[in-house]
Amino acid sequence: MTEQNPSPTTPAPTRGTRAVPDKVSLDGIETRWDAAWTEQNLYGFDRTKSRDEIYSIDTPPPTVSGSLHVGHVFSYTHTDVVARFQRMRGREVFYPMGWDDNGLPTERRVQNYYGVRCDPSLPYVDGFEPPHEGTDGKVIKAADQVPISRRNFVELCERLTVEDERQFEALWRHLGLSVDWSTTYQTISAESRAVAQQAFLRNLARGEAYQAEAPGLWDVTFQTAVAQAELEARDYPGAFHRVAFHGAGGPVHIETTRPELLAACVALIAHPDDERYQHLFGTTVTTPLYGVEVPVLSHPAAEPDKGAGIAMCCTFGDLTDVQWWRELQLPTRSVIGRDGRVLRDTPDWIASDQGRARYEEIAGKTTFSAREAVVAGLRETGDLEGEPQATQRKANFYEKGDKPLEIVTSRQWYITNGGRDAQLRDALLARGAELDFHPEFMQVRYENWVGGLNGDWLISRQRFFGVPFPVWYRLDEAGEPDHDHPLLPSEDLLPVDPASDVPAGYTADQRDVPGGFTADPDIMDTWATSSLTPQIVGGWRTDPDLFARVFPMDLRPQGQDIIRTWLFSTVVRSHLEHGELPWSDAAISGWILDPDRKKMSKSKGNVVTPMALLEEHGSDAVRYWAASARLGTDAAFEIGQMKIGRRLAIKILNASKFALSFGTAELDPALVTNPLDRAMLAGLADVVEKATAALEGYDHTRALELSETFFWTFCDDYLELVKDRAYAGGDGEVSAGTQSARAALGIALDTLLRLFAPVLPFATEEVWSWWREGSVHRAPWPDAAPLRAAAADADPGVVGAAGAALAALRKVKSEAKVSMRTEIASVRLAVPDALRAGVEIALDDVRAAGRVTGSLDLADHDGEGAVAHDAELVVPA
């Protein structure tokens, strides 16, 4: 593609392929230009460019199993504005688009859509066809789901998401995202899986990934471990139960909200300085119902003013229990299983027949039923004092779950993230400080999160659909796995599925037999893959040449809610693998609030579908609304703002049509000789300078506001002032004044189109096509210098002064309730000193625009603006 370099210093050599239309319209503009841009491959990425010529964007991949909503349109527009600006600044923009089809939402959707369930132990079935296809909103019970292999499941996922991706792409195209659509990626693709596995193997080799068997937060619904970043504290109704333990010197009362854990009690714990319990430290008490003897211990984490001041420590009721268990070397007595129910087998630490009978009462029950049974038992034995006191407590939930998390002991994979290593934490905090957040205060959220980490990053999940750990274990003669010496594939074999692939040196028939091998059963959490988007899109594994050209990337755009997850985890992976930041800048978009000032969400059902919104108001209009909101600031969903955007787009079409109607627009700055014209260009030069600085600082709102304000004054005042002069005289003679006006109009229009192009790509491209070559989106960003040269040091205030004079003349007509076309026979115009010179300079244009046919005298004025006195109007009979 050959590019023109149309700037005011290079006269426009050729006319566009299309003429200026008689009637302008925005109808169908999106479809038309999307097709043209695709045909021209306008946004195609040129990978021959070097790193310093490239601007690379680490686009957030939307979840394909959800639906896009206006919030997506909002934030993706912000990114596109940046992309378009950088492209016009001459950078080759690397702007891929991804689809997130790895994770629970997709897993659940595939299950329901096809009536299947992933079971990695099953072999791959060639040509598998699911039992049914399509969902009518019904949830298919697990028992009715056909179990299939992981590979078959992934294939169905890809089949299902193809349609979602097609629709998502159609929306993004309609919105005008300048993505190179040949560079899309999926987070469950073979390449993504390979990248995730390779990065993991590297982490493992360097000692940054490890596995450990430890108590951790567990979701009983999904039956998987969950990470700190996925927690959500929610209010949860509970009740304090005052329960008596039996000591030598009488009962010891504790208060608990979880009496069902009584069988898991390993100690009572109070603060070492607590006067009330000094005499009990070192003694033992027995638990009610079960008669288990437990010690009374002291630990500083016990808080005297909480509950009874002495706590029942169970394995495990909460994270404090875990701390006590670890620091006081307490035994492990778990009673809650991975399904959230009380373990069926009566534990051996309950020795008495009575105690064992009591346990039978709760065995196999849910925590809820078990609690009722335990409370009933305590009432019977008289060990419940008083009635339970209802309370609201906060409980940790998995963000996608609806039951409180339990703590269970399990073997899990972790990646170091500074949560247990001060040195690494400091290094990651330093990375956060090195990253340019927009807006800046978002960095605080990063710091708060990293500073508050209480453990390493748990990356394993006990699910079936996702990226499997590329790990096998040797089985000893007893069939027990050797976790300490995992069998690993070489990087060139990735991706592997250990459930169907066989480690080197083994044969398939050795799977799961003593002396053979077994696969690691877990998959990686979805963030373990999406933390590698720069590596996935940049070709880290397979295309080092490309990777060197785009990494470290320039921009990570994303929402504020996933700073602790996506942003942080990406920084962690990049820091560990590459020893540097994955990108230099992070642009954080805010929320969309509905009119109630609440975050708009899918569940509220009041969300307009994005495509309908774009079709009703036009993409430029919706983009204008999005671009009117600053980064990091929540914005109202406001139709009114879209209407203003639409009006602006139409105004651009109309004003352009008008400005181009005076004949060939010569862009020769030498022709601009009139002082008013020069003043206008001086003002435009200021706008260009400030708007450029604003966009460089990721402040698209300011840039838009500057351009927009200038443009409306340009239309309402400047255009009105010069239109008479811009018409050729009656004899067809083109005076210097006419030439000056036409050249100034052409230069201004050319500049304004480019200023608006990032926000209003369709309307600006439309106008550009009327008279310029190529695309405005590959035209260079405007430069203030040639405008300044053309303005020849003119005072931009002249436009304002002339505008004030014109307004005064309009006011006379407005108050007289006559048409603006009405002539003024004579008038005295009072202007303050500050404006006088400007008005005088543009006096001829003011007279023409105000239709002053007779005398126009200037007088002094103390106030602001200009005021017309003693006007004689020529009102037609």
Place this chain on the structure above:
RNA sequence: GGGCCUGUAGCUCAGCUGGUCAGAGCGCCGCGCUUACACCGCGGAGGUCGCCGGUUCGAAACCGGCCGGGCCCACCA
């Protein structure tokens, strides 16, 4: 309990490092079919800048406190 953001005309928001900052658009009222635009143009009315103190010659802007809105983290006995 800790932290971040936020409170300016009816609405949505500008007001950057204290001195034409009391603004814009929408809405509202009135007028006008003017050879770019009626998906328009012109004119007008509207606010003691959440509240109370303080710093200053001067504060919407800086400091302290309070009140209101949003969000994050901690609190699970």
